[in-house]
Amino acid sequence: MSVLMKGADVANAMKEVLIKKVECLKEKGVHPCLTIVRVGERPDDLAYERGAKKRMETIGIECRILELPQEIEQEDFEEEFRKVNDDPCVHGILLFLPLPKHLDEEPIKAMIHPEKDMDCMCPVNMAKVFAGDESGYAPCTAEAVVEMLDYYGIDPKGKNVTVVGRSMVVGKPLAMMLLKKNATITVCHTRTVNLAEVCRRAEILVAAAGKAKMITSDMVSEGTVIADVGINVDEDGNMCGDVDFETVESKASYISPVPRGVGSITTSVLAKHVVRAAEAVAERK
Numbered sequence: 001m002s003v004l005m006k007g008a009d010v011a012n013a014m015k016e017v018l019i020k021k022v023e024c025l026k027e028k029g030v031h032p033c034l035t036i037v038r039v040g041e042r043p044d045d046l047a048y049e050r051g052a053k054k055r056m057e058t059i060g061i062e063c064r065i066l067e068l069p070q071e072i073e074q075e076d077f078e079e080e081f082r083k084v085n086d087d088p089c090v091h092g093i094l095l096f097l098p099l100p101k102h103l104d105e106e107p108i109k110a111m112i113h114p115e116k117d118m119d120c121m122c123p124v125n126m127a128k129v130f131a132g133d134e135s136g137y138a139p140c141t142a143e144a145v146v147e148m149l150d151y152y153g154i155d156p157k158g159k160n161v162t163v164v165g166r167s168m169v170v171g172k173p174l175a176m177m178l179l180k181k182n183a184t185i186t187v188c189h190t191r192t193v194n195l196a197e198v199c200r201r202a203e204i205l206v207a208a209a210g211k212a213k214m215i216t217s218d219m220v221s222e223g224t225v226i227a228d229v230g231i232n233v234d235e236d237g238n239m240c241g242d243v244d245f246e247t248v249e250s251k252a253s254y255i256s257p258v259p260r261g262v263g264s265i266t267t268s269v270l271a272k273h274v275v276r277a278a279e280a281v282a283e284r285k
């Protein structure tokens with residue numbers, strides 16, 4: 001029997017700690033505040049925004065939304081973004097990416113103050129992740145996997161960890177974060193030869209490819225810890241992960257479901273980042 005790694009349990013444990021920290025900050029006169037910047041009305045963004053706003057509110061963090069029109073010009077967007085970036089009452093910013101095609105993301109990524117960059121959008125924070133410097137902010141989803149392993153007492157130290165996926169949002173930064181925790185890392189991608197064999201060598205397997213149910217039972221060894229980051233829709237229109245849960249579950253020692261797995265932790269990591277950013281401001285006061 002495998003242990004089901006439930007995102008809600010991890011998120012609840014994080015919530016308790018964060019609520020206390022927010023109370024402490026408020027006693028010092030610092031009211032943690034996140035601003036979400038959204039251009040247009042993409043359904044995925046709106047869904048994440050609702051979840052994030054609710055999470056911030058239960059923890060006591062103010063959550064503002066800056067909603068900008070889909071057709072906004074670069075100059076106007078930069079001006080609006082600069083206002084939030086320079087607002088001393090805003091401790092953290094989350095900008096939904098990708099921006100519409102006519103907007104150039106690069107100047108914005110370079111413009112955000114690294115200490116307000118809650119989801120590792122700017123090069124400074126990404127460089128810190130790669131340097132093993134934990135003073136910056138890692139991508140929330142990658143960190144959610146680390147939080148999940150930590151909550152379930154799974155120490156990556158010395159373990160063979162395979163990460164399937166090498167995006168800058170999940171796979172690569174997560175590989176670096178687990179390397180920092182002294183795991184031995186293999187990163188797989190579409191050109192990996194004999195993926196099944198490479199996955200079978202894993203003691204911890206992280207699936208972050210975005211391919212519905214691609215990790216099948218023959219790719220997993222008995223006792224493997226499996227974290228599923230994928231969010232896909234299966235042939236029946238239901239949400240599913242990258243792991244074929246039904247067939248793989250019995251082989252795993254620990255496994256995260258989709259939905260209600262890693263995805264349920266990302267907004268808690270976001271809240272944790274905002275609290276850290278506010279604490280840094282309180283220290284400087």
Ligand code: NAP
Binds near residue numbers: 232
């Ligand atoms: P992405 O940018 O599309 O990257 C996918 C990566 O997986 C690429 O590196 C790709 O390899 C690799 N890959 C794709 N198919 C593969 C295959 N058949 N075999 C081996 N490798 C394969 O996706 P992403 O943004 O990292 O997201 C990955 C998944 O996580 C998606 O399902 C996404 O929805 C989900 N996600 C969830 C959250 C959340 O929980 N809140 C947040 C972000 C993402 P190449 O580099 O060779 O193309």
